Amino acid sequence: MKPTLQAVADAVGVSRSTVSNAYARPDQLSAALRQRILETAKAIGYPGPNPTARSLRRGFVGSIGVLFTSQLSYAFTDPFAVRFLAGLSTAAERHGTSLLLVPMPGAHAEARQAVENAAVDGFCVYCVGDEEWAVDAIRARGLPFVTTAAPVDGGHAERYVGIDERAAARGIAAHVAGLGHRRVALLADAVLPNLPAGPVRLSGVDEVPHPTTRGRLAGFADAFAAVGVTWPELTVLSAAGNNRPAAAAAVAGLLDSPDPPTAVLACSDVLALGVLDALTERAASGASSLSVTGFDDIAEAAAVGLTTVRQPAEEKGRIAAELLLDPPADPAAGHVLLPTTLVVRTSTGPVQRS
Amino acid sequence: MKPTLQAVADAVGVSRSTVSNAYARPDQLSAALRQRILETAKAIGYPGPNPTARSLRRGFVGSIGVLFTSQLSYAFTDPFAVRFLAGLSTAAERHGTSLLLVPMPGAHAEARQAVENAAVDGFCVYCVGDEEWAVDAIRARGLPFVTTAAPVDGGHAERYVGIDERAAARGIAAHVAGLGHRRVALLADAVLPNLPAGPVRLSGVDEVPHPTTRGRLAGFADAFAAVGVTWPELTVLSAAGNNRPAAAAAVAGLLDSPDPPTAVLACSDVLALGVLDALTERAASGASSLSVTGFDDIAEAAAVGLTTVRQPAEEKGRIAAELLLDPPADPAAGHVLLPTTLVVRTSTGPVQRS
DNA sequence: GCTAGTCTCTGGATCGATACAGAAACTGGA
């Protein structure tokens, strides 16, 4: 059994409080006594105050929870998420705060429990879709939190850091429309829950539950509406996951159809790379036969010449951490919208007349 | 103030224990009463048992600490580390365990404190170099831990998952030697602490403090010794960090020298990519003018055709988590050495006669 | 009707620390 604070107190012949002070408040006791306490503590093998007990008494923990509404391991699979975490961890490190990565069991009730059981001072919720339940659970605990997107209408997060999804999407779609493309497909991950890969019929963008996806699709639609292409004329493709094979699978049917689109606008770079994979497989390349765009500007986008929207990933993480760790006095400052940039590379080009 | 368990007990008119049981041991009370308790709990806004208090009483936390001996954000910058974390998190998720990423302040004493203050049930120590202090601090707390490398002679970790660094390095160096290369440079990150970038004179590999680096350099040396190239004939280059620019900077002088090496063996893919960057800058490419090898086989290595040693990153993480979360009965099973593979691509080729 | 056995529920002890009010000793100045 590891010795406790009491054991040290007994060994030195002082009170528990004094030993506690030796660790947490050096100014509350003489240097000599403190020295003596620390030495006997080491001698009897006392490892320092128990972190859990300390947290309980103090009422705060010194760590913030990071919530991924999908599987936790997704965080390390998606390049954008990784960069976000890099920013988050840098800022957290500056504050001496640790990050608790909370596992998310598939079952809803258990996932909620995971949120309830996390010993943290606040949460950073990455990519909340409809998962208002997570926010609810956090609110029920009375803990502060930040989300990585402006909240869905109705729910209001006090603090968030996001981008203007719709405007950014409109920008890149306008670029594609400007190149003359009119027969286009929009590609997103899980447009509707439990959907097979491939085209989806939606009466409107409002049907899409995931707010980020909805925002981006709406932006794409805006730009095409401006050149006379209406929503029903756009093909919406759903991929079974935010990864390259899923994207390749989702576009496969369309690419092989007699009347393929001239451009595919993807809701993430990873999906766009999957489309390029599908093209490579067919011995075609981006831009020449099909224009492809992504979203996020991950490192690989530059390598393959993907036209995309850049958003500051590390910065997003950094700001998220700071909103949480020292909240701005002015509540309005808790709502941060980061700028985005259209990055035109070689994966988009003028529409080919066939 | 958030209501406590006691408040719920009072509201329902039962004892604290019963409310506790309603959450943690449903079989200990009638379904009807449990229902009633849960309902009033929700009604008065009780968010469920306080995780910290629960941990204190139960004596375990449900999370494991992940320790990076360098900055925490390094974890998200190094592709190999990211994949390791992916594996770790997948396994942790299966066990319902969360991961606590502990920040590492630069100052030694503070870093030790960070280890002492982490509320965790065990630690996964990534890439321990000479930082025996971390292991010491963990031992002092009496917590179990895993390291990602076989321990340095002397210190003994009960559980570790690593690779045979020396043998793997010997393998890839033998490939390079087999191609006829004799004038070669070995590139590593921070060969000695606080070293400027560039060539280092070492009387032997034993001088290198970081065990992983030492192991790899020793393996390289082994293979060249076998073809008659002795240690003093090998150039050792030190980079100021495990990143591409640092590697490019470290080799710059040598590449521009009148008598450049015909091959560079790097201790990581990231460093090797930096060398390729330096070559690109000089309008030369790998293999034609200079053979380059890496270590780890990160995703980008395949893209640029880097010859390297593959080690199973996700698997390493997964096993680390499992060694920690359900330790094998047989202590010998706590020592895992993973297999490695030599992956020959286009960045290595026969030595050019000039 | 009585004993044994099961189901429910309770109360007090406990996990390991920190906060805070106040006691004791010491310092200095008038």
Place this chain on the structure above:
DNA sequence: TCCAGTTTCTGTATCGATCCAGAGACTAGC
């Protein structure tokens, strides 16, 4: 010499739960 002020240390209450021995009520079997 005495009082105010500071420094140093102590003791008790508390953070919010879980554990465990045991009290009552209830069922079963003989």
